[in-house]
Amino acid sequence: MIRQKIVAGNWKMNGSVESITALVTDLLKADSSNSEVVVSPSFPYLHLVSTLCAQNDQIKLAAQNVSDKASGAFTGEVSASMLEDFAVKYVLVGHSERRSLYGETDDVVALKVQSLINKDFIPMLCIGETLEEREAGQTLAVCERQIKAVLDLLGVEAFNRIVIAYEPVWAIGTGLSATAEQAQAVHSGIRAFLASFSESVAQRVQILYGGSVKASSSRDLFAMPDIDGALVGGASLDAKEFLEIVKAAG
Numbered sequence: 706m707i708r709q710k711i712v713a714g715n716w717k718m719n720g721s722v723e724s725i726t727a728l729v730t731d732l733l734k735a736d737s738s739n740s741e742v743v744v745s746p747s748f749p750y751l752h753l754v755s756t757l758c759a760q761n762d763q764i765k766l767a768a769q770n771v772s773d774k775a776s777g778a779f780t781g782e783v784s785a786s787m788l789e790d791f792a793v794k795y796v797l798v799g800h801s802e803r804r805s806l807y808g809e810t811d812d813v814v815a816l817k818v819q820s821l822i823n824k825d826f827i828p829m830l831c832i833g834e835t836l837e838e839r840e841a842g843q844t845l846a847v848c849e850r851q852i853k854a855v856l857d858l859l860g861v862e863a864f865n866r867i868v869i870a871y872e873p874v875w876a877i878g879t880g881l882s883a884t885a886e887q888a889q890a891v892h893s894g895i896r897a898f899l900a901s902f903s904e905s906v907a908q909r910v911q912i913l914y915g916g917s918v919k920a921s922s923s924r925d926l927f928a929m930p931d932i933d934g935a936l937v938g939g940a941s942l943d944a945k946e947f948l949e950i951v952k953a954a955g
């Protein structure tokens with residue numbers, strides 16, 4: 706099955722009105738691409754970026770997080786229905802920084818996925834193992850456990866509306882990318898795991914790789930049969946570098 710590639714930039718907690726306006730302006734100058742290009746600013750800049758991109762269907766918007774609650778006394782949280790007021794298509798869920806720094810459990814992540822699917826957003830479900838887990842041979846078991854929490858709550862068909870981002874924790878922000886072969890091995894393992902529940906869902910689901918993706922490493926990654934794009938952190942803050950990655954995706 707041909708799956709469209711997605712190249713998504715996770716800007717994390719970076720940027721200002723000035724720098725983001727400049728970055729988006731540069732991205733909008735790029736030639737159109739066969740891949741889907743996504744950018745993920747912090748909440749305060751969603752409106753700015755959606756306004757800047759309004760005349761151009763080339764760039765889709767992702768939020769970096771969402772509350773698992775619908776509304777109410779949850780100071781500092783942002784609900785899925787609030788995101789409906791912006792042109793948001795995707796929402797990152799379960800990023801390793803959320804899991805490790807803010808205590809998000811597999812169960813909370815699954816609830817967030819549920820709140821997004823109920824509102825017709827596409828969750829980008831981030832999964833991945835730590836270095837210790839990799840060295841203990843637990844890479845796939847960890848990824849399967851993180852996916853299973855969502856499967857148990859929502860069933861396999863939900864994955865027709867979910868993008869998976871495999872982001873090994875040891876590769877995030879370290880400059881130490883998984884090799885294309887290492888990433889491919891995990892991606893195909895994730896797809897095989899989903900195939901044990903539904904072959905058609907497994908064939909359809911887009912699995913992105915994230916973790917120190919650079920223009921120089923992206924071509925090899927994208928040549929792999931089960932790598933359907935990238936979730937890019939640091940390199941997505943540089944328009945030239947990010948656009949090189951988009952170009953490598955075809």
Ligand SMILES: O=C(CO)COP(=O)(O)O
Nearest residue numbers: 715877878916917938939
């Ligand atoms: O966490 C990431 C994307 O969500 C990856 O970050 P880096 O590309 O900076 O390693």
